[in-house]
Amino acid sequence: MAEQFKLVLKNADSPGYTPDMECYLKHGGYQALRKALATAPRDLPDGKKLSPQEVIRDDVKASGLRGRGGAGFSAGLKWSFVDRRSGKPIYLICNADESEPGTFKDRQILHKDPHQLIEGMVISCWANDVKLAYIYIRGEMPHGARILNQALREARAKGFLGKNILGVGYDLEIHVHRGAGAYICGEETGLIESLEGKRAYPRIKPPYFPAVLGLYMCPTIVNNVETLAAVKHIVEMGPVNYAKLGTPNNTGTRLVSLSGDVQKPGYFEIEVGKVTLGQLINDANFGGGLKPGRTLKAVIPGGSSSKVLKAGEVFKLKRKGADGQMTTVDVPLLDLPYDFDSLQAAGSMSGSGAIIVLDDSRSMVETLANLSEFYAHESCGQCTPCREGALWLAKGTHRLSHGEGRKVDAEYLLHIAQNIQGRTICAFGEAAAWPVLSFVKKFREEFEAHGAAAEAARKNSTSAGTHQH
Amino acid sequence: MAFSVPASLEAELDELTTHYPVKRSASLMYLHALQEHFGFISPEAIAWTARKLDLQPINVYELVTFYPMFRQEPLGKTQIKVCRTLSCALAGSGALRDHYCKKLGLDPHKHVPQTTPDGKYTVEFVECLADCGNAPVVMVNDDLRGKVSLAEADRVLTQ
DSSP states (O other), X not given: OOOOOOSTTTTTTSTTOOSSHHHHHHTTTTHHHHHHHTOOOEEOTTSOEEOHHHHHHXXXXXXXXXXXXXXXXXXXXXXXXXXXXXXXXXXXXXXXXXXXXXXXXXXXXXXHOHHHHHHHHHHHHHHTTEEEEEEEEOTTOHHHHHHHHHXXXXXXXXXXXXXXXXXXXXXXXXXXXXXXXXXXXXXXXXXXXXHTTSOOOOOOTTTOOTTTSOGGGSOEEEEEHHHHHHHHHHHHHOHHHHHHSEETTEESEEEEEEEESSSSOEEEEEETTTSBHHHHHHSTTTTOOSOTTOOEEEEEOSSTTSOOEETTOEEEEEEEOTTSOEEEEEEEGGGOBSSHHHHHHTTSOOTTSEEEEEETTOOHHHHHHHHHHHHHHHOOSOSHHHHHHHHHHHHHHHHHHTTOOOTTHHHHHHHHHHHHTTSSSSTHHHHHHHHHHHHHHHTHHHHHHHHHHHHHHHHHHHHHHHHHO | OOOOOOHHHXXXXXXXXXXXXXXXGGHHHHHHHHHHHHSSOOHHHHHHHHHHTTOOHHHHHHHHHHSTTOOSSOOOSEEEEEEOSHHHHHTTHXXXXXXXXXXXXXXXXXXXXXXXXXXXXXXXXXXXXXXXXXXXOEEEXXXXXXXXXXXXXXXXXXX
């Protein structure tokens, strides 16, 4: 039977654990920071010498850690893009704007184990010569902001933060910055604009890659809460041991948020790729299966923006055989290992690690109408295809789900979605379009039946009306 | 009554301003603090923030109209935010919202915040509150409540 593997949430979920400094220190807190600050320079085989900071950066790259916010991009590679020759200050921002529908994992770290995040941040800041960093937390998490502020005060008092950290001559300040209810602030350039005190309009890339032109037009690193917490563990256990967790190219552990039609919704920590989608949904250790008498209809595998997967789908995945040759194997939906690469090969993504399960009692039309309304509400309004298109998608799905649609609406929705994706400044366009494209393509008959039924009902009422006259 | 920010709050905000190399960055934190104190963001609060941060009032006003958490009119004493998004909708948040609206005489078809005439309650349908494992989720002022049944929803109104 598949098991959870608690690394990031090991302490947070142990009985009696509290978010204060004393408890964190009792559980070995800030030892990884001491270890990082004492890192020795490293001689490379080619005669080059790495500074202690470069060693940590190299270790994070070697650990294989991939961003836990949604894109799954190599954290070490992201750090390596930072422009270190500009002479400008380098900033680090922790993205704690957890708002992808279905996701509730960063909340666990922020509220239960804030010092773990802070320790990961101090190490990451030191390794990247950052002197000023921010935690951008969702406005709807006022308690989280208070807990973080308290933890930061404790860290300053103990000399883990502030001037001359642990006597090594390194200065760092971290501040909490609260968002105010806009989903788009989770997009890193939108977040940066918001932190500058503006509307969170994402910036166009190029030229505004945060690693070069980020906060105040300075080089900036934006990392997710879970990613920064993982850095602490990479330092603690070493990159080689960290990379032994999970599967090749999908290393470490990951927090998975499970919601929707399962018996036991909740969050779980797993070794990436060691647990399948089916185990997450059905095992007693995880979701505990569907509700009695229900069968699976669909799975949204990586947050609401990810493409829906239909029950019974079989995917072609490349696997390395015993002879070392790559072969293509058929993998049914529920046997998909929950990792970045498998979900991508299945045409979707593991995104923010949020799985929403839909059983056979659900209407895909209503479900999509709910999601499309979200995107219509959250479009920042900067790009016309998204501002207008997201609203049209919401209107189209709304009328279909309210018995006012037409059979051609399925085609109409696809047409609009195709004209949003790839035509916007940020990935929100794709986020709004992908659910529509996947829902309508995979459940087309359901959408057309809704439209056709509404047309027939209108025709009947019109002809009934004629007879009365 | 003339608009006046207490000295202690102003001192707190002056300290907050030092967290940023550029003053304008403090705007959102100012608006949060002023909304917490006054209950909403008035034109005077916008002008005051602009003056403090060397901005034009429009620079602050455009934030108030962009970020959903900021209000331009007073809300009820108890603010009830019912999550509308998918996981909560699957768990029956629509019925919860309708229940509140019916009990309090509000229009269940409106998504914008609605306040009872006596100023006691504001009900709003909001987007994902990031606690989907506990769906349906309701936020009552600063507190999040999960797995909210209709009976639990009623308890919010009697407390």
